[in-house]
Amino acid sequence: MNILLIGSGGREHALAWALSASPLCDRLLVAPGNPGTAACGRNVALDVADHGAVVAFCREQAIGLVVVGPEGPLVAGLVDDLTAAGIRAFGPSRAAAQLEGSKAYTKELCREAGIPTAAFARFTEAEPARAHVRALGAPIVVKADGLAAGKGVVVAMSVEEAEAAIEAMLGGSLGEAGAELVIEECLVGEEASFFALCDGTHAVPLASAQDHKRVFDGDRGPNTGGMGAYSPAPAMTPELEARTMREIVEPTLRAMRARGTPYAGVLYAGLMLTESGPKLIEYNCRFGDPETQVLMPRLAGDPVEMLLAACEGRLAGYEVRWRPEAALTVVMAARGYPGPVAKGSTIGGIEAAGAVEGVTVFQAGTALVDGRLVANGGRVLNVTATGATIAEAQSRAYAAVDRIDWPEGFCRRDIGWRAVGAAGPGEASHRAG
Structure with missing residues (x-):
């Protein structure tokens, strides 16, 4: 069948890599894709925010399955519009995608269904939020309710840091995503x-x-x-x-x-x-x-x-099979990330990195300019390795990282430290939203 994959990041390159290897996949089209996905299928210039255009494209290309990678199109209801047009799509409906689109929605569902989660309170005004933080103290977690591209969570280690996050988010730093806040206890573990x-x-x-x-x-x-x-x-x-x-x-x-x-x-x-x-x-x-x-x-x-x-609703009794090998990926990012970054720096050594046993380099924020592979975002490469153990996968991944010629990039050198027993920090704190 013909498959359309929506997205342009490292996740989509990994999905394209896997989908294209399936005997069920006749043609893989990726919208908009990146230079890495172009090696797995054909990138297409399609405005995925224009749902009518996506539907028309699927009909023209006889698409049998649409796989939506990022959260934005899901929260915007792309699956609903495809389904209404009789086009099979993988991903939740707009209403179901509220589980990610609204943190407050999910917290209320957890409360109603008795699902274990952190204690929380919701705020749309700064003064009650500040008073709540002062009453509870730090550490405490401040979250924007809506989608914020990984920038909507602050794990505040002081009351002052929490108050600054409240002011910024409710003050419009995240746009509509920060119009409401969820403030949570900081879980330990x-x-x-x-x-x-x-x-x-x-x-x-x-x-x-x-x-x-x-x-x-x-x-x-x-x-x-x-x-x-x-x-x-x-x-x-x-x-x-x-x-x-x-x-x-x-x-x-x-x-x-x-x-x-x-x-x-x-x-x-x-x-x-x-x-x-x-x-x-x-x-x-x-x-x-x-x-x-x-x-x-x-x-x-x-x-x-x-x-x-x-x-198709066929998961009753379904079993997903996994290889026994471990896998580890190291993200190479542009210097300055997660803040502002400069685009356009040249990246070399991708083929040399991919020649390391068990290694595949998935591209995320990349572009081709005059035949050169250049950085085009914050998180740029995902250097991924498999191995018999996590330690072996880690060793291979960093051997591949060291073959990449990109002075303007950086990465953490301790990915996998918990699993391989390397020296590292204490307990984890919280995740970004």
Whole structure:
């Protein structure tokens, strides 16, 4: 069948890499894609915000399946419009995507369904929010309610830092995303990313992963969209996975179905593994980034068949198969990230890096200019390696990183430290939204 993949980042390159290898995929089109996805299929200049244009394109190209990568088009209802036009699409409806589109929505659902999560309060005005923070003290977490491209969460280690975040968000620094705030207790424990494939009624667990949100080694510096990840996450034992499905994922599916907004697609639960068990930090309504870059290399089954089963309500009894190898990805970012970055610096050594055993370099924020591969964003490359162990995957990934010629880029040098026992910081704090 012909498949249209929506998106342009490292997640989409990893998905394109996996989808294009499926015997069910005749043609893969990626809108808009990047130089990396062009090696897996054909990039197309399509305005994905124009749902009518996407529908027309799918009809012209006889698209049998649309896979929506990023959250923006999901929250905007692209799947609804495709479905209404009779075009099969993988991802949640606009109503179901509120699980990511509104943190307040998710917190209220957790309260109603008894899903373990951090205690919270909601605010639309600064003074009551400041008073709440002063009453509780720090550390405390300030979140913008809406989509903020990974910049909507501040883990404040002081009351002053929390008040500054409140002023900035409600003052318009994040636009409409910050019109309402959710202020939460700061959970203590180890973070993990847990993914489940859902068809509206049934959920099937996918592999676990653990990402690194802080920008610098030792989990220091501001939160980012993710500086690296590995899979599987040793902290997510089979017992914890079963408990997460039973206490968090399945009650969410029941609650969404009861609301008349069944959830179909990938449900990505950001978890804190506390002393009292797993607690939900937040939901994402799509494959994670950079977690997808370590999940796809470990997937042993056919990714197209897996996504079709979710679209068609066939997940009861479905089993997703995984390779026993571990995978680890290192994000190379432009200097200055997560703040402003300069675009246009030349990147060399991609082929040399990819020649390291077990390594695939997924491109994220890249572009081709006059035949040169250049940086075109904050997070630019995802250097991904597989290995018999996480330690071996880590060694291969950094060997590949060292072959990349990009003086204007940087990366963390400790991705995977928890799993390989390297010296590192204490407990994780919180994740970016």
